Amino acid sequence: MLEAIRTSFEQRRFDHFAELFSENALFETPYALAQSHSTFCGKREIAAHFAQVRTSPLEALIHVENVHMRVYNMTEMNTFVLEFSVTLTRKADNQVQTLNSSIAILKLEAGEIQHYKDFPNATGLASAAGALNSYLAALAE
Numbered sequence: 001m002l003e004a005i006r007t008s009f010e011q012r013r014f015d016h017f018a019e020l021f022s023e024n025a026l027f028e029t030p031y032a033l034a035q036s037h038s039t040f041c042g043k044r045e046i047a048a049h050f051a052q053v054r055t056s057p058l059e060a061l062i063h064v065e066n067v068h069m070r071v072y073n074m075t076e077m078n079t080f081v082l083e084f085s086v087t088l089t090r091k092a093d094n095q096v097q098t099l100n101s102s103i104a105i106l107k108l109e110a111g112e113i114q115h116y117k118d119f120p121n122a123t124g125l126a127s128a129a130g131a132l133n134s135y136l137a138a139l140a141e
Contacts, residue, residue, distance in 0.1 A: 001108060002071055002080065009084065010067035012059070014050035021046050022112040029118045061129040063089045065096070078108040090130050097128045 001020065008017035021027070027046045032038035040046045053059070065087040072081040086101040100121055107115040126135035 001111065001113075002069065002082070002106075005082070005106075005113075006067050006069040006084075009086075010064060012054065012064060014054045015047065018043065018047035018050050020113050021116070022109065022114050025112070025114055025116070027116045027118070029120065031119060058125060058129050058131065061091055061131060062125075063091060065089060067101075076107075080106045080108075082106055088128060090128060092130050099124045099128055101125060 004020060005017065008014065008020070021043045023043050024041075025043060025046060027040040027049065029038045040049045068085045068087075070083040070085075072083070074080060082104040084101045084104070085098060087096065087098045089096050101124070102118055102120040104119065105115075105117040106113060123132070123135065126132045
């Protein structure tokens with residue numbers, strides 16, 4: 001399951017990632033921008049969110065080369081902390097960068113994701129993509 005998550009991110013197959021969730025799962029990004037929706041309930045809503053992520057402006061600016069995932073087992077059964085780093089190429093100038101991309105807290109039940117709380121490094125990703133000024137302007141709104 002955990003390797004399927006990493007592979008989905010590396011291959012930018014967000015549809016495969018969404019399929020890993022249970023029907024009544026919860027996906028959260030607690031520190032999302034104020035104007036962004038940050039809680040998605042149920043597999044259908046999660047899949048719709050990731051369909052939008054796949055077509056986001058950021059995705060057009062970068063090519064993901066590799067996603068590395070470090071797994072920390074928690075004391076609570078079937079709960080993990082995942083630490084992601086990504087090597088990407090900025091399409092505008094072919095600059096290759098590696099950065100810490102997110103931390104996630106994951107709860108599994110019956111072989112499916114029940115709860116996924118994501119803490120992405122949005123500033124780092126925007127900077128690596130060459131879109132930091134646009135990102136900072138969005139924060140000011």
